[in-house]
Amino acid sequence: MNGNASPSTKAQWLALKETLHIENRPFINGCYQSVEALESIKVVNPADGSCITEVFACGQAALERAVLAARESFDSGVWSSLPPVERKKRLLALSRLIYRHRDELALLESLDMGKPVRDSLNLDMNRAVECFAWHAEAIDKFYDQMAPLSENYLGLIRHEPIGVVAAIVPWNFPLVMASWKVAPALATGNSVILKPSERSMLTALRLAGLAKEAGIPDGVFQVLPGFGYTLGKAMALHNDIDCLVFTGSTATGKLLLQYAGQSNMKKVYLECGGKSPHLIFDDGVDIDKAALTAARAIFFNQGEVCVAGSRLLLQKSIKEAVLERVLQHAASMKAGDPLEMTSFMGALVDEAHLKRVLQYIESGICEGAKLLCGGQQVYQDSGGYFVNPTVFDDVTPQMTIFQEEIFGPVLSVCSFDDEDEALRLANNSCFGLAAGVWTADMRRANRLSRKLRAGTVWINSWSGGDMTMPFGGFKQSGNGRDRSLQAMAKYTETKAVWYDFTD
Ligand code: NAD
Numbered sequence: 470m471n472g473n474a475s476p477s478t479k480a481q482w483l484a485l486k487e488t489l490h491i492e493n494r495p496f497i498n499g500c501y502q503s504v505e506a507l508e509s510i511k512v513v514n515p516a517d518g519s520c521i522t523e524v525f526a527c528g529q530a531a532l533e534r535a536v537l538a539a540r541e542s543f544d545s546g547v548w549s550s551l552p553p554v555e556r557k558k559r560l561l562a563l564s565r566l567i568y569r570h571r572d573e574l575a576l577l578e579s580l581d582m583g584k585p586v587r588d589s590l591n592l593d594m595n596r597a598v599e600c601f602a603w604h605a606e607a608i609d610k611f612y613d614q615m616a617p618l619s620e621n622y623l624g625l626i627r628h629e630p631i632g633v634v635a636a637i638v639p640w641n642f643p644l645v646m647a648s649w650k651v652a653p654a655l656a657t658g659n660s661v662i663l664k665p666s667e668r669s670m671l672t673a674l675r676l677a678g679l680a681k682e683a684g685i686p687d688g689v690f691q692v693l694p695g696f697g698y699t700l701g702k703a704m705a706l707h708n709d710i711d712c713l714v715f716t717g718s719t720a721t722g723k724l725l726l727q728y729a730g731q732s733n734m735k736k737v738y739l740e741c742g743g744k745s746p747h748l749i750f751d752d753g754v755d756i757d758k759a760a761l762t763a764a765r766a767i768f769f770n771q772g773e774v775c776v777a778g779s780r781l782l783l784q785k786s787i788k789e790a791v792l793e794r795v796l797q798h799a800a801s802m803k804a805g806d807p808l809e810m811t812s813f814m815g816a817l818v819d820e821a822h823l824k825r826v827l828q829y830i831e832s833g834i835c836e837g838a839k840l841l842c843g844g845q846q847v848y849q850d851s852g853g854y855f856v857n858p859t860v861f862d863d864v865t866p867q868m869t870i871f872q873e874e875i876f877g878p879v880l881s882v883c884s885f886d887d888e889d890e891a892l893r894l895a896n897n898s899c900f901g902l903a904a905g906v907w908t909a910d911m912r913r914a915n916r917l918s919r920k921l922r923a924g925t926v927w928i929n930s931w932s933g934g935d936m937t938m939p940f941g942g943f944k945q946s947g948n949g950r951d952r953s954l955q956a957m958a959k960y961t962e963t964k965a966v967w968y969d970f971t972d
Pocket of ligand 1: 640642646
């Protein structure tokens with residue numbers, strides 16, 4: 470419990486680390502349990518390569534127990550039939566508990582996946598707190614409807630919980646991504662089984678204990694750590710899971726659609742990858758602000774962001790001026806120790822991901838893009854996985870670094886002559902998660918906001934968002950939406966109930 474000010478120095482975070490109890494067991498049917506795991510998963514601190522703990526990897530047997538508990542809890546009505554106002558109270562209690570434990574959770578997340586603890590505390594934890602509170606508050610404002618029928622009939626359009634929901638989430642914002650699924654799914658009365666990424670399990674496991682403390686009944690919220698290709702696949706193929714919600718890569722999303730088709734045709738909602746274009750026009754925009762925003766849009770969270778502004782499209786006449794400023798900002802946004810409050814970027818999540826990012830950089834060089842800064846691993850002596858901001862100029866749409874999601878601090882820059890060319894370049898992608906436009910011409914802003922094929926379009930800004938705004942993608946960035954009342958609707962079945970009062 471935390472009634473005091475949060476740590477503000479590395480020494481204070483290290484002192485807190487000494488007091489952490491790190492849970493390494495799955496949470497099934499209301500308690501942490503040791504399972505008959507064939508494998509365990511090493512949790513490695515990406516800042517120094519040290520092993521923090523080993524977590525039980527759940528397999529089919531643990532999944533069967535969890536699905537049974539989820540089904541029984543759902544059918545019993547212990548949660549699904551609770552008055553909405555009661556569900557609201559308990560989810561608000563969970564939101565408060567996350568807030569109270571924010572220091573511990575922020576530190577776990579930073580140690581687990583390498584992000585700066587400052588961002589983890591100030592951004593991720595606040596967003597998770599807010600997400601649970603928002604969906605809790607929405608529960609008793611989420612009305613059913615009545616159809617406009619003639620007077621002898623009554624037609625009710627009811628939203629009912631779907632049943633057992635499996636949530637599979639990634640590692641880049643572990644608690645926030647989990648919250649975006651778990652909060653609306655619980656709010657609408659479902660029983661939820663969460664599988665965190667095998668690269669970031671610690672806060673999800675901790676969340677399970679906090680949910681119990683908040684009064685979420687046994688079996689209603691369970692957390693199973695495990696590998697994607699075993700546990701995740703088994704969840705997607707399971708015939709007694711009614712709905713699968715996912716955030717992760719497009720490649721995995723495509724597999725999940727197949728698994729659903731091979732099993733019970735469960736509902737599948739996907740939030741997948743992105744390669745978001747950031748367009749800057751020469752029609753009078755504040756290029757200082759645009760350049761700073763462009764640098765933050767790609768280097769925040771080490772570039773491990775689904776909506777990273779990874780393709781910077783600059784109108785030719787201002788290209789050099791903007792690029793010069795972006796490079797200055799890149800030089801000040803270096804990677805550093807995640808526990809130092811001054812580090813802009815932390816470490817990449819693990820060695821495999823580091824290698825993947827370096828391979829993309831290599832492909833950029835080999836395919837003829839011009840490397841302007843960064844481009845290699847740094848601070849190797851630390852044992853961690855650090856790469857500094859990397860910028861490529863003269864990138865063309867044929868290049869791998871223009872088309873594929875790198876998920877690291879690598880910016881691809883290209884130029885355009887006019888609005889038509891900018892739009893063609895921007896939409897030249899299999900992804901459609903987000904886009905940004907800097908223009909002083911509001912007619913142009915309106916035109917492009919309509920023509921850009923993306924789930925979110927930012928005008929003269931990047932990364933703004935709120936629980937009231939839906940979030941998700943066009944094209945291969947996914948389907949369905951997280952956040953807002955649209956997320957609540959996603960976790961319900963629509964039932965039409967027909968009353969006939971004719972004689
Ligand atoms: P990933 O697809 O490798 O893994 C995501 C989750 O899926 C993990 O829990 C993993 O264990 C599981 N998984 C992997 N293979 C599986 C399989 N065969 N069957 C079932 N589950 C499986 O993605 P990642 O590397 O963890 O995350 C990065 C990706 O997530 C990026 O593409 C990023 O753009 C995307 N992402 C999207 C959003 C969004 O809202 N659209 C947000 C954050 C991250």
